[in-house]
Amino acid sequence: MSIDFKIKDFAYPAEILKLRSFLEKSQWFTRERLEYYQLKRLRLMLSHAYKNVPYYSELFARLKLTPSDFRSIEDLKKVPPLAKKDLKENFHKLVAKNAKRFNPILCRTSGTSGHPIEFYLDKNSNILEFCYYWRCWSWAGYRLGMSFMEFSFHHFLNTSIKEVACHSLLTNRLIINPAQISCESIDKIVGNIKRYKPMFVKGTPSAIYIFSVLLEKKGCMGGLPFKGVFTTGELVLPYQKERIEKVLNCKILDSYGHMERAIAVSQCPQGTYHINSEYGILEVETGEKPSSDKGITGQIIGTSLHNFAMPLIRYKIGDLIELDRRHDNRCVCGRGLPAIKKIYGRTQDVIVTKEGRFITNIFPFFDLWKNILWFQLVQEDIDKFKLMLVKDSGFEDKGIDEQLYTLKSILGKDAKIELRFFKLDEINIEGGNKYRPIVSRVDVAKFI
Incomplete structure (x- = not known):
């Protein structure tokens, strides 16, 4: 959510x-x-x-x-x-x-x-x-007005998608761009954390997991101010939970x-x-x-x-x-x-770019592309992508080049995007019966 x-x-x-x-x-x-x-x-x-x-x-x-x-x-x-x-x-x-x-x-x-x-x-x-x-945040000790850090792709779609981080004084929130997480950007993110001292972290499990792995790799685990992690939008997988709680030294509360x-x-x-x-x-x-x-x-x-x-x-x-x-x-x-025993919810793949960035939850980009009935972005290789769309009535072809330019600026200047249109009854959902908006066939572990 x-x-x-x-x-x-x-x-x-x-x-x-x-x-x-x-x-x-x-x-x-x-x-x-x-x-x-x-x-x-x-x-x-x-x-x-x-x-x-x-x-x-x-x-x-x-x-x-x-x-x-x-x-x-x-x-x-x-x-x-x-x-x-x-x-x-x-x-x-x-x-x-x-x-x-x-x-x-x-x-x-x-x-x-x-x-x-x-x-x-x-x-x-x-x-x-x-x-x-x-x-639900108060269950982890949060009080209104306390500082927190949020991984939010939406925010940077309205400003600059190449920006790594920004701070909102009004909401006391450090906002991190999940499309710009890399070994190179970690130092800048850590610098912002030390400056603004957010006490809590909010984001999807995949974004926070990649962030935690890179923090550990760079040896930046010590002295982090976090008291709780709030995950949402995807299933928290056991290996993600274990690594996040170890690196950030606090518990996850999922929603x-x-x-x-x-x-x-x-x-x-x-x-x-x-x-x-x-x-x-x-x-x-x-x-x-x-x-x-x-x-x-x-x-x-x-x-x-x-x-x-x-x-x-x-x-x-x-x-x-x-x-x-x-x-x-x-x-x-x-x-x-009342209690729930298990949620069989959503999972997301992580895109790895040629520049070494790890992109999670890119799907908000498609919220801005009007009159699309269905979409799926598949990463075939480090610089090769297949974008599949089903048009709705009112779809305008004249806006395609502009949208592809924006998408390429997110995926990297060397990204090659093959665009294919389908009818709704022609689509073959990648990855089995459970729909996944983003599919990556690149082994992320090789790049971390």
Whole structure:
């Protein structure tokens, strides 16, 4: 879940403090009390969607349902799941007629699905996101205003993609460009760390892992100020966790979510992944993987409890998780938030450039390329790349050269990019059934 907080989007101090105070208390609620809160929010959202969202007004009429027919969370199953295809095809019908009242912001993501999705997020969901991060970061000792370091490719797309690092005084944040990590840039990054003394690190596991490996190689492990690492956006693999915690000398707290903000999962200091029940309702649609006696495995379905501008009810997220069957088995941390046994989420390959840079999470670049239905970038060799695209209606060929020039400036001046267009039914997903936006056939270990 790549989030770049902008002050103007979160300038609601009274509402933020009120929700933050509630979340600090609610994490210790019993399961029954959390479900009571969810049901209360769900009824509010269903009533709003029934009256103000054309898609749900028509759907409920067709199913002969009214908000009063939902007396429990289990009753949500009366509503058919909303697939990403449904969101795309019914975009305007899913926007509330009174959306402007909630200060909506149009967002777009293509990162891990390969299929661009547009949606609205409103004031309430922004406040929720801010408070959610505030709470789960506080589990590692973070307090609002403390300095932190973030690996963010998004930020440098709007400034200079060749810049290694910059510091935001307003957010007390040292921002590192994951497309510029190399043996040569490590000294500059370490210099910035010594200057600004960030206490926490945020980023994808692949970016922080490469950073940690190069730190160790350069012998720059001593005296680092970090007290915690917050990972998001990908699965944390065991070898990554071991190396990161060893080099940075602090624990990882991982989190899982998605930009559409229907559900959120975060890891407590004891290592348990907790569903943030106040954020949204998480269901599991079984059938893809066998369930065990101790766990229930299936696809994630999420229902937003705070985004009134564009409510997503029973939204199919697509990733697989395994829930703990023992609902009454409270984590040793004492929190009442339900536990997840395992997330079968996303992984990313690392691109190695001829200049010795290690590029992670380049996919935000494709968020800027409009009217693409699907993409995949494959690194065939150190300087050879294959870019595969599926056009959507409205795609303009005249912008191709400019986009390829920008992509080449990221991959390196010697990069050779073969561009190929496909129809949606022609694509052959690289790397098996699980879609990967970036595929590298170069052995990274040989260059570290």
